[in-house]
Structures are given as structure tokens and as C-alpha cells.
Amino acid sequence: MGGLFALTSPVTGFVWAAMTTIRWLPTRSRWFTADLKPLVIAAVVSMLTISPWVLRNYYHFGRFIPIKSNVIYEIWQSQCFDEDGVLSMKAAYQHPWGSRSEQRIEYLEVGETEFLRRRWPPVIESIQKDPLDLVNRIANRWMAATVYYHAFYPMDEYNYPWQLRYKRLCFVLPFMSLLVILTLRRFPFPKGLVAAMWIYVLFLGPYVLISYYDRYAAPLFAVKMILVAYGFDTLREFFFANKLPSNVDGALIVSRAESDASGPVAKPTTA
Numbered sequence: 001m002g003g004l005f006a007l008t009s010p011v012t013g014f015v016w017a018a019m020t021t022i023r024w025l026p027t028r029s030r031w032f033t034a035d036l037k038p039l040v041i042a043a044v045v046s047m048l049t050i051s052p053w054v055l056r057n058y059y060h061f062g063r064f065i066p067i068k069s070n071v072i073y074e075i076w077q078s079q080c081f082d083e084d085g086v087l088s089m090k091a092a093y094q095h096p097w098g099s100r101s102e103q104r105i106e107y108l109e110v111g112e113t114e115f116l117r118r119r120w121p122p123v124i125e126s127i128q129k130d131p132l133d134l135v136n137r138i139a140n141r142w143m144a145a146t147v148y149y150h151a152f153y154p155m156d157e158y159n160y161p162w163q164l165r166y167k168r169l170c171f172v173l174p175f176m177s178l179l180v181i182l183t184l185r186r187f188p189f190p191k192g193l194v195a196a197m198w199i200y201v202l203f204l205g206p207y208v209l210i211s212y213y214d215r216y217a218a219p220l221f222a223v224k225m226i227l228v229a230y231g232f233d234t235l236r237e238f239f240f241a242n243k244l245p246s247n248v249d250g251a252l253i254v255s256r257a258e259s260d261a262s263g264p265v266a267k268p269t270t271a
Helices: 002-008 010-027 037-061 071-081 089-093 102-110 112-117 120-129 131-146 161-171 173-184 191-209 214-239 250-262
Strands: none
Touching: 002 010, 002 037, 010 037, 010 191, 071 112, 071 120, 071 131, 102 112, 120 131, 131 191, 161 173, 173 191, 173 214, 191 214
16 A cells, blocks of 8 residues: 555655554554564565566666656755745746746756756755755745645736635644644544644655645645644633533532432422
8 A cells, every 4th residue: 555655646655654653653562672564564565566666767767766756856946946945837837847948948858867967966056055045945835835825826916815815814724723732632632633643744744845835735635624623623622611601600510410419309398
């Protein structure tokens, strides 16, 4: 299963590997004496699943490429080509497979291997020249992935201002729900919620570090809905569950409960 996830999306494969490891950790006896058999079997089966594609890549490109070869280009786009590190339509238009752009012409002239090799030196030079710029770009991607919706088409800011405001209002809900859950909800958390929290963080992490725009987070739609639902449920429990009305005496309620538990009480008779 992990190999199929990886062939679909390397980040999805990474999330599967991390979640499988996390699921295995509670069953360990000690760090270095744990039963590694289930973990090793899962890893071997996954590697065997992707091995035909790895051999295909080596045959065509002459080098080891596990799944996809474009990670260098993704880094170059975010670090050297885009202004703020969050991809937009400008970067998509210049993609080698997007249109008859300069990138496409160079790609056809030199081939994919040489094309990608030329993208790495500018990345290293940019990071060495201004390390804080790398930090700022990562911060911008984190904001775009969790807090502030970044319009892929810049003209949407002018053509659809109200729609963008509504979308940005809803966009932040999963992250805010995660904060609400972590700060207000009582432990232990339901297993489904724990899984959703881990998937949310692990899936967005590589994109925040390397390259991001809104389409990359589309597979998280169901996970975000789970976080929002649990977030509202956490607020409900925190503000309304087990709350006594201000005009009700708590001691009276306890006394009434004890009386009900001991059985009916005989009413006094009048003379």
C-alpha cells in the first residue's frame, strides 16, 4: 500500500511511512530490542512496489531517481523564480510543460537531466547569499498553507474580492481548530482525531519546506473537515458541557440526585 501511495504522490508516501512508524512505536518493548518485523515487511513491500519505476528512471536518466525528478525544479521555482516563495500563475506559466516558455525551450534543447542540473547552483548561491530570505520564504509558505489563502491568479484579488474574503475566512478554520483542540480539549484524544492531526502536519510539512500552492493541499480536504468538526465540538464541550445555570444551587442538585438514588421519600402527613 505504501508503494502505491508513493507512486501517486511522494509526499503521500512519506505520510504513509511516518504514520506506519508512529503506529508501530506504541508496540515496541525497547528502542533497540523492538520487534521490527512488521515495519521491515512494510518497508520491503513498498520498495518492491516502486522498484520498476526506479529502474525505469535509471534507464532513461542514467541516475537514481526514487519517484519524481522535479524536486530540484520545485526548489528552484520557490527560491529563485517566485518573488515570495509561494507559487502563482507566473511560475505555472513558465513551467517546462505549461506553455512555450523560456523554460520549455531550454528543456527541449538540453534534455531533462541537464535542465535540472542547471537549476541547483542558483539555489545554493541564493541561500548562501541571503539565508534569511530562505527563512522568509518558508514562513510565507507556512502562512499560505495554514492561515492566509494565497490566490493562485493575482487578478482574483481585483475580480473576486468578496469571494476571496469568504474563502480566507474559511481557509483558516482547520488550523485554528487544531490550536483549539490542543489547548482546550481533554486527553485522551480519539484515535481518529490523532490520526487527522498527524496527517495534517506531516502532509503540509514537505510542501512548506520546499514548494507550495493551494492545489498541493487538495488531498487534505477530508482531514481538514475532521479537524473543524472536532474543533467546534471542543468549543461546545468547553463552554457548554457540564455547566450549571447561574441561578441553580449546585448543592441542591447533588442532594436531589442522592435522594433519587436512595429511593422515594415519604411525604409527611398533616394532623
